[in-house]
Every structure is written in structure tokens, then in C-alpha cells.
Amino acid sequence: MPPKLGIIAGGGDLPLRLVEACRSAGREVFVLGLEGHADPEGGKLPVDRWSRLGAAGAMLDALREAGVRDIVLAGRVRRPSLAELKPDWRAARLFARIGARALGDDGLLRAVTSELEGEGFRVVATQDVFRDLLTPAGNLGAFAPDAQAEVDIARGVEVIRALGHLDVGQAVIVQQGIVLGVEAIEGTDALIDRCGSLRREGPGGVLVKMSKPGQDTRFDLPTVGAVTVERCAAAGLRGIAVEAGKSIMLDRETMAGAADARGLFIVGLEVPQ
Incomplete structure (x- = not known):
């Protein structure tokens, strides 16, 4: 035991x-x-x-x-x-x-x-x-990122890697190549809410969450859940990308259902080290 x-x-x-x-x-x-x-x-x-x-x-x-x-x-x-x-x-x-x-x-x-x-x-x-909490790789739910969303995700990965070396934040929101906001002390929920008022015309932005380079995986892993989906939808975002294997996904089935109902994609990223 x-x-x-x-x-x-x-x-x-x-x-x-x-x-x-x-x-x-x-x-x-x-x-x-x-x-x-x-x-x-x-x-x-x-x-x-x-x-x-x-x-x-x-x-x-x-x-x-x-x-x-x-x-x-x-x-x-x-x-x-x-x-x-x-x-x-x-x-x-x-x-x-x-x-x-x-x-x-x-x-x-x-x-x-x-x-x-x-x-x-x-x-x-x-x-x-509780190993089942880790984010799996690939799409979760009915929707997948299109070409523009893939570009935004790649930009988000680049930004988090740069800021992560300075021990600043695990999340960024990118729309059409423009960084709308990065996470600091306010946390992801506040970041999403703040970026809702900054969105541009056209396809919505993407929330990208990753662990910091060299982060100790025993604590503070990036975490998303059903509330994250609700906030992203309210802010006009169209998808969530989180690092597979190095992030926590709460209530996976509930998240997928909420995302499908709102037309959002959720994808687990396999990020090269």
C-alpha cells in the first residue's frame, strides 16, 4: 500500500x-x-x-x-x-x-x-x-486546427519558449500571427478574459499552453478544464492547444463535449525538445 x-x-x-x-x-x-x-x-x-x-x-x-x-x-x-x-x-x-x-x-x-x-x-x-490527467497527443473532439490556426499555434510555442527561459508564464493567445497577450502573474483565466476585448476581425485566436523549458514536472504543470473552454468561447477564441504529456487536462470528456458544442478545437501538441 x-x-x-x-x-x-x-x-x-x-x-x-x-x-x-x-x-x-x-x-x-x-x-x-x-x-x-x-x-x-x-x-x-x-x-x-x-x-x-x-x-x-x-x-x-x-x-x-x-x-x-x-x-x-x-x-x-x-x-x-x-x-x-x-x-x-x-x-x-x-x-x-x-x-x-x-x-x-x-x-x-x-x-x-x-x-x-x-x-x-x-x-x-x-x-x-493520477496518470490519466496528462494531456494526450492529437485532437480531442470533433474539430481540428486549420492552416491559420496551425501558424498561430507555432507562433505561440515560439513565444512561450522565449519567455519560459525567463520563468515568465505558460500561456499565450495568438490571433492571425499577432500576440494578443501573454500570461504573467494574473493567470490563464484573466489572460483569456483580457484578450477578449483585444480580438481582431476575422478568425478567432488560439490559446497555447506549455510547460517552461527545463521545468520540474512535479509541480505547476499547465492545466486546462471545462472552464477554460467556456472562457475561450466567451472571448471569441476558436481553439486551445496544450502540450501533450506535460500538461494536465481535467474532465476530458466534459471538455470535449463543451468544445464541440461551441465549435472550438482542442489539440494536444507534441512539442520537439
Whole structure:
């Protein structure tokens, strides 16, 4: 039997999906919900303990007391300012040690992972817990990108690769070769909403999501779900392209049905390394 899994839960559906997968497999879980980030999903997410993000000492103690050995970081976390964070002495010590690495999401997550492993925990990947979440290659649903969409996708891949080396964003929206917006701290949903007001006449744009070059695949993989489809349709986009094997696709059948109903394509990209 696998050891008890500690889920440090941010926002969105992913933490709940992991809990359900573990329950189906008979694996024990301990859910540590991050205050202001984790969404209880109308009471469905079984949070065992709540903690603020800056209370590193209390979080580590709670995980140990629960008998957790493996940890997965799951869900959206909005980066707070240092004033909002109110770090305890353990968190303050971590920030002092990592310095400039805290400026980028990937650098910060690597440092947090290193700290957890230094405390005796093992940080595992979401896909190691629930492999069916990974995006498959090829078209999902009834529609496929046309020639113009393929050009926009290629442009999006190029932009994400360039920005990824600077640890900035995992998503871009391209319409007819024009970059309408890139993801920064606001997240993908806000990016889609913002670009809805920037769209040009003619065929709609494409949302492209990829992992950053050299990204540690244990955390922060690009994630899409049915809500992504709804937002893209509302913003006048005509398709979604996500990296196959290195991104998470929630509720695949629901996504495909929603995309078909709205005339959008969804494609899993096989991106050469």
C-alpha cells in the first residue's frame, strides 16, 4: 500500500480530483488547504487542516503529525506580497536563503520543494498519483486546427519558449500571427478574459499552453478544464492547444463535449525538445 499522501491544496478542481483518485485506489490522504487559495468546492474538498501560506512551521508540523511521507503540490496559488504573506521564522529563513530565486514561479517552487525534501518528505508529481490527467497527443473532439490556426499555434510555442527561459508564464493567445497577450502573474483565466476585448476581425485566436523549458514536472504543470473552454468561447477564441504529456487536462470528456458544442478545437501538441 502506498504511503499516506499529503496534498497541499490551492485553488481549482485539481486537489479534489487527486483526493478522488486516491480514494478509488484505497490510498490515505491528508489535505492541507491554503487559506485564501484552496476552494472547498461547495464542501466537496475534504480539508483536514487549513493554513496560511506564510505559516511554514505549522504546515510542516501538521504534515508530520498526520503521518505524511509523500507530498503533492496541487492547485492554483496566487502569489501574495511579502506583507500579505506574514512569514513565520521558518518561512522567513527560507526566503532569506533563496533570495532572487523567489522572483520567478519555477525558482520559488524548486526552492520550496528542496526545503520539503530537506525536512524528510518526498515531493511527487501529480501525474504519478493520477496518470490519466496528462494531456494526450492529437485532437480531442470533433474539430481540428486549420492552416491559420496551425501558424498561430507555432507562433505561440515560439513565444512561450522565449519567455519560459525567463520563468515568465505558460500561456499565450495568438490571433492571425499577432500576440494578443501573454500570461504573467494574473493567470490563464484573466489572460483569456483580457484578450477578449483585444480580438481582431476575422478568425478567432488560439490559446497555447506549455510547460517552461527545463521545468520540474512535479509541480505547476499547465492545466486546462471545462472552464477554460467556456472562457475561450466567451472571448471569441476558436481553439486551445496544450502540450501533450506535460500538461494536465481535467474532465476530458466534459471538455470535449463543451468544445464541440461551441465549435472550438482542442489539440494536444507534441512539442520537439
